[in-house]
Amino acid sequence: MKISFQLLVILLILSCKQTPNYHPFDNQFDVSISQLIRDNCEQISVECGYYNWVQPTGRLRTYYQIYSETPGQVVAKGFEYRLDTFRIKNFRDRYTDKNRLDSLVLLPFDVQEMNSAFGKYKYKFLDRNLDSLRIVNWERKDTISLRLIVYHDYRYQFVVRGISYFNSEEHREAPNQWTNVANQIEGWRVRAASSSDNY
Secondary structure, three states: OHHHHHHHHHHHHHHOOEOOOOOOOOOOOOEOHHHHHHOOOEEEEEEOOEEEEEOOOOOEEEEEEEEOOEEEEEEEEEEEEEEEEEEOOOOOOOOOOHHHHHHHHOOOOOHHHHHHHHHOOOEEEEEEEOOEEEEEEOOOOOEEEEEEEEEEEOOOOEEEEEEEEEEEHHHOOOOOOOOOHHHHHOOOOOOOOOOOOOO
């Protein structure tokens, strides 16, 4: 009887989780993992026992990060925004071809398209300095610093240029904390750019 009561309490707590809204900038961390699964989010290992539930399609993909020792609890969230995809002949690895990758980071990108993606969260492009850029919320006037990154998709021999953002529950007052991008990148599964939906 005691075990049945405990199981009932656990099920009640789990059922009280919120439906994920996929808003990378807010503080909604108490989300239903089962809903992420129903929404077809991909589970991707990042490092050290952490894994992300990532939206499977689109340029702007929000993710929710889980720690394996507390699998029902979101500890962070963020997004990856995919700007463009390149095929590089004779690509070896990100260390050997660092200069080639760095040159891709500095290329211009479509600000209007980016504003369209971030506009649903009331953010727009503010400025850029080499591989750093800032977006601003036009209502609250707060700014968020982001970094342009490139990473390699070994399955398809593509290099993807994008923007990444990490918002930790521990740092709700300072949400501009970065993950170790070099380690996280290896975990991302990037699809070939065969359609506009699969960047």
